[in-house]
Amino acid sequence: MRRFLVSAIALSLATGSAGALAQTSAAMPSLQAQATTQLPRNVRPTHYDVAIVPHAASLSFDGRVTIAIDVLEPTTSITLNQIDMTFSSVRLAPEGGKGKFAAPKVAVDQEAQTATFTFDRPIPVGQYTLAMDYTGKIGTQANGLFAIDYDTKAGKKRALYTQFENSDARRMIPSWDEPAHKATFTLEATVPTGEMAVSNMPVASSADLGGGLTRVRFAPSPKMSTYLLFFGLGEFERATAQTDGVEVGVVTQKGVVSQAKFALESSQAVLHEYNDYFGVPYPLPKLDNVASPGRSQFFGAMENWGAIYTFEYALLLDPTISTQSDKQSVFSVAAHEIAHQWFGDLVTMSWWDDLWLNEGFASWMEGRTTEKLHPEWNTALSAVDVRERAMSLDAVATTHPVVQHVETVEQASQAFDSITYSKGEAVIRMLEGYVGADAWRDGVRRYMKAHAYGNTVSDDLWRQIEAAAGKPVTSIAHDFTLQPGVPMIRVEQASCAGGKTTLTLSQGEFTKDRPDKATLSWRVPVIAQVVGNRDIARTLVEGGHAKLDVPGCGPVVVNAGQSGYYRTLYAPKQFAAISAGFTRLAPIDQLGLMNDTWALGLAGQQPASDYLDLVKATPPDADPQIWGDVAASLDSLDAYYRGDAERQARFRRFAIKQLAPVLARVGWEEKPGEADPVKILRTQLISTLGELGDSTVIAEARRRYAAQASDPGAMPAALRKTILAVVAHHADAATWNRLHAEAQAEKTPLVKDELYALLSSTQDETLAKRALELALTDEPGATNSAGMISMVSGLHPDLAFDFAVAHRAQVDGMVDTTSRSRYYPGLGYGSLDPAMVGKIKAYAAAHVAAGSRRASDTAIANVQYRIKVRNERLPAVDGWLQKHD
Structure with a gap:
C-alpha cells in the first residue's frame, strides 16, 4: 500500500498451471499454528467461492459465499469475521454431502467484528463446505466495497471499488480476514450490462441474463490473503500491453485511458526488472492498474494481486495540470505497488507485527528501481529525505520498533506510518550496503523461493540474507528493528598521521524530547571518507565506541554516501572543518550534513x-x-x-x-x-x-x-x-469566489479535486472558515471533504481541529474508518498553542480506545516539541539573523 502524504505496492511466483497457482506452502500448517490471530484456531479456510450482486443506487449488495474449510479439532461453533452483514441462510455440509448439519444459531458481534455459528452437535475433524447467503452495505469511503461518484461531461457517474487492507474484506465477505489465513478465491458478480467488472484474475466467463444484467465469473486466484482480493465495476475502458508473457493493463473511467499511458509503460518496465531481480517470475496471467477518482486519508494506492488500485491523482497524467513531480510520482507508485506483488502478495507477513516486510521492502524497491530505470531524475538524494521522515518520528517518546506488537484492528491501521515505511526502507538500504548488493539480492531470491504462497516473520528473511552473505546480519537487524530510536554517532576527535586520519567515534542516541533519556545500544555500520578522497573506510561501532582509520588527511565525512540510519554529531572543530569544505562534498553528503545539522540544531545538540x-x-x-x-x-x-x-x-x-x-x-x-x-x-x-x-x-x-x-x-x-x-x-474574497466557480464548473475529477483542495489553502482565516463550511456539503465530493479540512489545518491547525471536533458526527462519515483515530489528532499537529495538548488528550479520551492512542500521543509530542523550538531555539536564530541582516 502506498501511503500519502508520504507512499505502497506488490507481485508473485511462476508455475505454469492453474493447479500450481493454487498450491499450498508446505510450511503453512506450522506457520498457521504460530500466527497471531483474533479468531479460534480450530477452523481453516482453503477456498472461497463468492457471488455478489451489487445495488449501486441503494448502496447495498446481496452476497453468497461457499467456503471450503478444514475443521482441525472437534467444535460446536465456527467463528469468522464480518461487519454490517445480515445472514439469511447458513449451511454446513461435509465434503461429499452426507450428514448435513441443521441450520445453526447465528450470533453477530459488531464490536468484535465477528459472526459465530453454533450447531446442535459437534463438528468432527474433517473437510466441509460452509455456505452463507447474506446482505451487506456499500460505503462511500474507501473501506470494504465502496462507491465513488464523479463528474464527467456526460453527467454524474458512480463506480464501485474495494479496499480491504488492513481488515475490511469482512465488509464484503464473511471470512477469516487475517493475513495468515491464505486461501484461493473464485469471484462471480452480477452487474449492469455494458459496465466493466475487474478483479485479480481475468474474466473466465460472461453470460447475459437479460433485463440489463450480466453475470461475470473470474478465473480462480492463487493462494492469497483476504486483504488482497479486489473487485471494481463501472463505465471503464482498458488499455493493455504484453511484458514477459503477462498482460499488463490500465483501467480508467471512460475517456481518459490515454492519460495512463506513462503508467502502463512504467508498469511494463518495472515488471520486467522485478522478474529478474526476484528470480521468481510474476505468476498471474495479467497485472492491471485500476484508476479511481477521489481520495483517501489513509492511502494512495493498494497492491491487490493482479489488480492494483490507485487514485487518479497518483496514476494519471492530465496534460492540462500534471507536473514533472507528478510524472515521477506515477513511476514511484508503480514501482512500489508492483514490488508488493512479491513482498506482500506472494510472500505475506504472518501478522501485522511484521507489516514492514511488506511496506519497508516495497518502499526500498521503489527507490532502488526509480534510481536504476530513470537515472536522469537523479533520485539518489531522495534516500536522505526518506530517512529524515523516519527519524523525525523515531526520535520522540511515542515511537515504536519497526517490528511492533499489534493486537487490534485499529492498531494494525496505525502501523502504516513512517516507521514502517521509511525506517524500514532506510534500514534495508543500510543492511544492503553492509552485506553488498549482490549478496542482498541473492538472499532475497532465496527468501522468495523458500516462502512462496506462504507467510513469514522477519527472522525468516534474516536467515536467508545471512546464508547468502556469510555475515552476521541478524544481530544488526535486530538492533534496528526490534528496538525504537535513532543512534547518534559522535565524532569526538580526529588526527592525521602517515597519510590517514584516525577518528574517535562514540555511539549515543538522538532524541528530540528526552535529553536525559538512558541511551540504547546499537551495532552501527559506519562508512567514512576524507573530503575529496575516493577511498572509504568501514567499521562497526559496537559496544558504544570505535576508532577508525580513514585513508587521506583532511575533513572527514562520517556516513559517507548517507546509507546509515543514524545522526552524525561532529565536535565543533570537526564541524567547522567540514563546513569550510562544504562545496567539495558530494551532493548526497551535503544534503546529509544539512539534515543532521537542522535536526541536531532544533533539538539543542548544536x-x-x-x-x-x-x-x-x-x-x-x-x-x-x-x-x-x-x-x-x-x-x-x-x-x-x-x-x-x-x-x-x-x-x-x-x-x-x-x-x-x-x-x-x-x-x-x-x-x-x-x-x-x-x-x-x-x-x-x-x-x-x-x-x-x-x-x-x-x-x-x-x-x-x-x-x-x-x-x-x-x-x-x-x-x-x-x-x-x-x-x-494569498486570495482575497473575489479571487476565492472565482476559484470556487472554477471548481464547480470543472468536469475532470483530477482537476476538480485539486481546485477544491486549493480553496482550503488560503492564509485568510475568514476564507479558511468558508472552506471548512464548504467541506461539510455534498459539493466537493464524499472523499474530498476530509482532505479539505486537513488542508486548512496546514495554516490554521487550531481552527481546523476545533471545527472538525465540533462537527464530528458529520466529519466521521467523510473519513475512512482506518484513518479516524489519527485524522483528528493530525489536524492539530502543527499547532503552537499549548491548549492544543489538552484538546487532543480530551478527544482521545472520549473517542479513541486506550490501546490505540499512539497517533494522539504523537501529535501531542509534536505540538510540545514545536513550542519548545519556538521558545528555546528561535532566539539563537534571531540573534544570527540580526547579525547577518
Missing part, C-alpha cells in the same frame, strides 16, 4: 544557527535537490514564527534573499534540454517564495492567472498547480 551558515554556504548552482531541501526547511522554520509579524518579517527577508537568486537563475520558463530536477526545483521555489510573501513572485503568479484567458502560455501545465497555489494562498 547551535541552531549552524544550519543557516550552511544555507549561506550553498552556491546558486548546487544540485537542484539541495536547493529544494533548503526551500522546504526555510518554509518549515518560517512556520515557527506564525503570530509574530516583526520577527517573521526579519526571517523572511533572509529566506527570500537566499532563494530569489536561485529562482532568477532557473527562471519561470522551461528551457530546451533542461534537466528534470530543475523543472521540479522551479515549482518548489515559486511555491516557497510565494508562501514566504515574496512580492515579486506573488505579483507574477497573479499576472499569469489573470492573463490565462488571453495568453495560453501564461499558465503552462507544468506550472498551473503551482501558480494556482500561490494565488489561492
Whole structure:
C-alpha cells in the first residue's frame, strides 16, 4: 500500500498451471499454528467461492459465499469475521454431502467484528463446505466495497471499488480476514450490462441474463490473503500491453485511458526488472492498474494481486495540470505497488507485527528501481529525505520498533506510518550496503523461493540474507528493528598521521524530547571518507565506541554516501572543518550534513544557527535537490514564527534573499534540454517564495492567472498547480469566489479535486472558515471533504481541529474508518498553542480506545516539541539573523 502524504505496492511466483497457482506452502500448517490471530484456531479456510450482486443506487449488495474449510479439532461453533452483514441462510455440509448439519444459531458481534455459528452437535475433524447467503452495505469511503461518484461531461457517474487492507474484506465477505489465513478465491458478480467488472484474475466467463444484467465469473486466484482480493465495476475502458508473457493493463473511467499511458509503460518496465531481480517470475496471467477518482486519508494506492488500485491523482497524467513531480510520482507508485506483488502478495507477513516486510521492502524497491530505470531524475538524494521522515518520528517518546506488537484492528491501521515505511526502507538500504548488493539480492531470491504462497516473520528473511552473505546480519537487524530510536554517532576527535586520519567515534542516541533519556545500544555500520578522497573506510561501532582509520588527511565525512540510519554529531572543530569544505562534498553528503545539522540544531545538540551558515554556504548552482531541501526547511522554520509579524518579517527577508537568486537563475520558463530536477526545483521555489510573501513572485503568479484567458502560455501545465497555489494562498474574497466557480464548473475529477483542495489553502482565516463550511456539503465530493479540512489545518491547525471536533458526527462519515483515530489528532499537529495538548488528550479520551492512542500521543509530542523550538531555539536564530541582516 502506498501511503500519502508520504507512499505502497506488490507481485508473485511462476508455475505454469492453474493447479500450481493454487498450491499450498508446505510450511503453512506450522506457520498457521504460530500466527497471531483474533479468531479460534480450530477452523481453516482453503477456498472461497463468492457471488455478489451489487445495488449501486441503494448502496447495498446481496452476497453468497461457499467456503471450503478444514475443521482441525472437534467444535460446536465456527467463528469468522464480518461487519454490517445480515445472514439469511447458513449451511454446513461435509465434503461429499452426507450428514448435513441443521441450520445453526447465528450470533453477530459488531464490536468484535465477528459472526459465530453454533450447531446442535459437534463438528468432527474433517473437510466441509460452509455456505452463507447474506446482505451487506456499500460505503462511500474507501473501506470494504465502496462507491465513488464523479463528474464527467456526460453527467454524474458512480463506480464501485474495494479496499480491504488492513481488515475490511469482512465488509464484503464473511471470512477469516487475517493475513495468515491464505486461501484461493473464485469471484462471480452480477452487474449492469455494458459496465466493466475487474478483479485479480481475468474474466473466465460472461453470460447475459437479460433485463440489463450480466453475470461475470473470474478465473480462480492463487493462494492469497483476504486483504488482497479486489473487485471494481463501472463505465471503464482498458488499455493493455504484453511484458514477459503477462498482460499488463490500465483501467480508467471512460475517456481518459490515454492519460495512463506513462503508467502502463512504467508498469511494463518495472515488471520486467522485478522478474529478474526476484528470480521468481510474476505468476498471474495479467497485472492491471485500476484508476479511481477521489481520495483517501489513509492511502494512495493498494497492491491487490493482479489488480492494483490507485487514485487518479497518483496514476494519471492530465496534460492540462500534471507536473514533472507528478510524472515521477506515477513511476514511484508503480514501482512500489508492483514490488508488493512479491513482498506482500506472494510472500505475506504472518501478522501485522511484521507489516514492514511488506511496506519497508516495497518502499526500498521503489527507490532502488526509480534510481536504476530513470537515472536522469537523479533520485539518489531522495534516500536522505526518506530517512529524515523516519527519524523525525523515531526520535520522540511515542515511537515504536519497526517490528511492533499489534493486537487490534485499529492498531494494525496505525502501523502504516513512517516507521514502517521509511525506517524500514532506510534500514534495508543500510543492511544492503553492509552485506553488498549482490549478496542482498541473492538472499532475497532465496527468501522468495523458500516462502512462496506462504507467510513469514522477519527472522525468516534474516536467515536467508545471512546464508547468502556469510555475515552476521541478524544481530544488526535486530538492533534496528526490534528496538525504537535513532543512534547518534559522535565524532569526538580526529588526527592525521602517515597519510590517514584516525577518528574517535562514540555511539549515543538522538532524541528530540528526552535529553536525559538512558541511551540504547546499537551495532552501527559506519562508512567514512576524507573530503575529496575516493577511498572509504568501514567499521562497526559496537559496544558504544570505535576508532577508525580513514585513508587521506583532511575533513572527514562520517556516513559517507548517507546509507546509515543514524545522526552524525561532529565536535565543533570537526564541524567547522567540514563546513569550510562544504562545496567539495558530494551532493548526497551535503544534503546529509544539512539534515543532521537542522535536526541536531532544533533539538539543542548544536547551535541552531549552524544550519543557516550552511544555507549561506550553498552556491546558486548546487544540485537542484539541495536547493529544494533548503526551500522546504526555510518554509518549515518560517512556520515557527506564525503570530509574530516583526520577527517573521526579519526571517523572511533572509529566506527570500537566499532563494530569489536561485529562482532568477532557473527562471519561470522551461528551457530546451533542461534537466528534470530543475523543472521540479522551479515549482518548489515559486511555491516557497510565494508562501514566504515574496512580492515579486506573488505579483507574477497573479499576472499569469489573470492573463490565462488571453495568453495560453501564461499558465503552462507544468506550472498551473503551482501558480494556482500561490494565488489561492494569498486570495482575497473575489479571487476565492472565482476559484470556487472554477471548481464547480470543472468536469475532470483530477482537476476538480485539486481546485477544491486549493480553496482550503488560503492564509485568510475568514476564507479558511468558508472552506471548512464548504467541506461539510455534498459539493466537493464524499472523499474530498476530509482532505479539505486537513488542508486548512496546514495554516490554521487550531481552527481546523476545533471545527472538525465540533462537527464530528458529520466529519466521521467523510473519513475512512482506518484513518479516524489519527485524522483528528493530525489536524492539530502543527499547532503552537499549548491548549492544543489538552484538546487532543480530551478527544482521545472520549473517542479513541486506550490501546490505540499512539497517533494522539504523537501529535501531542509534536505540538510540545514545536513550542519548545519556538521558545528555546528561535532566539539563537534571531540573534544570527540580526547579525547577518
